Amino acid sequence: MSQSDQKTLILSQDKLLPNLRDALNKIKSKYGQQFYAWKLNVLHYESRQSLMICNDKNTLEQYQNRNVLDHSYQIVVYTNHSEPKLMGSSSFNIDPLNNLEDQIDKTYQNSLLVGNKPWKLPTKINKDYEKVLTCDPIIKDDLNSAHNNMISEINESISSLDGVKVNSLELYTNLQTTYFETSEGFNGQKDNSDIYFEMAIEKLPLPNTQEILKYKKAISIEDANLSSFIKETSDEAMSISETIVPKTSSNLNIIIDGEAISSLLTKLTGHLNAGREYEKSPFMKKGDSILSTDKISGSDSINLTLDPTTPVMALSTPFTSEGMSPVKANVIKDNIVTNQLIHERIAQYLSKEPNYILGNIILDLGDLSKTELIDSVEECIEILSFSSLLINPNTLTWSSEIKLGKMFKNGKLVSMVKGGVISGDIKINLTNFKLSNQEVKVNEIAGGFDEAKGYVGPSHMLIQSGIKVVGE
């Protein structure tokens, strides 16, 4: 497999697959019914990575250029064992240069050490896989050109900036094809593209102690729109003035952006996953309110749909990890849970009907512009960036230092804000909030410390309840 084969990549025709499939079936026959089933995954990943710095005239210099090719195989073996019956499963990353049967046998033995409540793997698909656009065709067509064109776009945009110094940039353009196949007769392939762009920039003259570090994550070049992003980030850097530490308060109004909204709501919808009910972690079921107290009069409400088919979004997919066809559905209407997310295994455990709901968060827009949101309260802080927004997935509480913000009084910007620790509780915050009427998209590919996120919804949210800050 070379780096130039990507355009026509059909992983079901991978050269190792017939041998791997044969070896899996051979070991399955060897152990009879105790070897219940298998799944295999093939991954082909290519990445172009450029790390750049700028000189005083904002001329780019690449100091690290990388081409990465990853072609790998993984298997999962399911076993039925013990009396009373237990189900085991274990995964293994196959080394193609080593004996396949030995590796599968080992995975089988590992699986016998796991004793979970039995469930039946699906043998029939709930509906045909939909055709979902999960990849930018331009990136798929020619990864090198796509990456190099974006570098040119960045270069051009940077050289036209005035009054700022660009310190560093990173651009990663990634293309991944995955294929799966199960002993129960399911198979599927999908392509995923993603772009990661990072820019650190500061206002001239130097030296100063304020810097804007911003990231753009997207699935397509069009959505990344790097020229606009560079311009917006530069404008933000230019707007920086002297900062103050916020005053300690138990009831602050804040405005957060689409990225923060997406983070909060991703954690909130996590509570709708029926797996949490089985694991006895805090969860929400159909009919539950997402609020911990009554909604305050005048507040907007959360109306949220999960959609696995939105084109070129991070959580769009033609199939679930169980090989079923994912379903689009409203999950929260007027702050009330309308659907739990129930997949095959947990449905059997909880004696519920599976609904296969998953996907990108689609949140209804509000009525006001961002300016009107700011004008609607006497005082508020717009959080431009959190130092590190940590959200507890179990308690749904969160906190962070304010890396940079803007303080508004009666609709007027009075100062920049930096420092102070801000915290909240999502279930209280959503009792009194307002959403903007402008739409944004947020995409985050899973990896590092982040889970995957896909969000289409309001660009800003004004939160008027349950925000505490410790500062001066």
Next chain:
Amino acid sequence: MSGKRIEFPKHLQKIRTLMPKLLNILEIGHEEEWYSFIWLEELKAINCVAAVNQSSSESMDRGLVLRVLIDGQNFERATNILSEESLITLTRDFRSELEMKFSKTTSKSYRPCSWKDEDRSLLGDDILDQIVGDTTSKTEVHFSPKCQHNPFDSKIEKLSEQCNSTRKEFLKSSKEIVEAHSEYKELADIKSMIRQNIVTHVFVDREKNMSQTLPITLAYTMGMTQTGQTARCISGGLGGLEIAKHSTEDKLEVTKRSLQLANAKKLIPGRYQVISGPDVTGVIAHEAFGHTQEGDTWMKGRSIAKGLHEAKTKVGNEQASIVNHPNMFSMEDFAYGSNGSYFFDHEGQLGRPQQILDKGILSTPMTDLTSSMRLNVPRTANGKRESWRRPLMTRQTNTYFTPGDKTVEELISMVKDGYLARWASGGMEDPKGGSLTAGTAYLEEIKEGKLTGEVYLGPSGGHVELSDPVFTLLDRIIAKSKSTNANDIPENKFGGCGKYHKEGVPAGCGGPYILWESINCG
């Protein structure tokens, strides 16, 4: 540590033998203008989880990187397709591509250090003992820590048995506590996990051919209440399964503490006197002048530290001293290092300790090869990458505050009204703005020099953030606890770093218990 060193894995010998050939294909005839190395890494991982939902997994990930440095630019090809034929083709193609791109170069190549020219003064016994005889560029030198249990003999059965038994024992203990205290409700679950990663690196350039095997073993157990409050314990570091053992104190943390947290009070936001334990102290060290002292951050003009170093500005009081210590193979009363320890970095630089902050005065930064060359500062062993799939950057290894002269009891007795912060919960820094935030899972109340037994969560019921401008913070160290370690190396906790938010690498951090005059807590 007693035990044996781990031999170089035989199954990697074939590819190791190929690596000098690849290096020749890549740079022969270009040594005056190019500097190249070949990097191989293998990660063998086994993992077992005992919980309501059990799981196990085993994986082997292996990849090779070809690196060429020309005119200050680094070019890399990375792949996990490792047959001899495909690697030779990849190397030839890569060379041709670079020859086309650089028909002329403007600068001489970097000259790597030979074994003969290495300064051996700070390498330490663990490295020196393994450099045997007259080493030349062709000598295959291998490093590993001593282990009682050879990690290559670890079986998933053993891991499964150990985490199931831990879970059972801890669940029993928590039930007994609930039965004895009517205010507590049964835990939702206790999850116990053991993971062992055996990392083997091979580095080949024109002067050295060396390898290291680093077994990183972790036992992690977490208790969760029905309301979602959690308490955890972590044991492990650089060593075999023998180091993945929880103590009685760990058991109490997971069982009793998580139950207590369900009824914990919420902190009133404000400034308080705080004692940080090694875990939280370490995060402060890592964030305070850890990230700010990373050479690539200096190189990009993104760090406040460069100017402060050049102006010799004092950024903390006499107690503010921080060490970067890659070749750390024992600490406090543990005969093993943390998961951030290694013998050489991912560019073949041998590990040596470096004081990055000395009594409030900043040194030159930690560096990788690129930042050291561009900044014209000494090279240190801090060039690391998340994996062969990711770029190399300047990264921290083990970062810790130096110890002081008090006992922990003496520190507590010095607090009239304050808190003890023992369990870290994330952290972040602003290297340009000089602020930091370090999270702690909860605070233990101290009144009139004694722990009261009360625990506090953050103002909104989550973890507590400790946040201040770095200079303010480092000027407010009142006292530090002493170390029992013969080399004065305090405990470093098992940890990781994401360089702001990505590129996760192992990074130990620690230090003594530190009493801070006041910190903003919210």
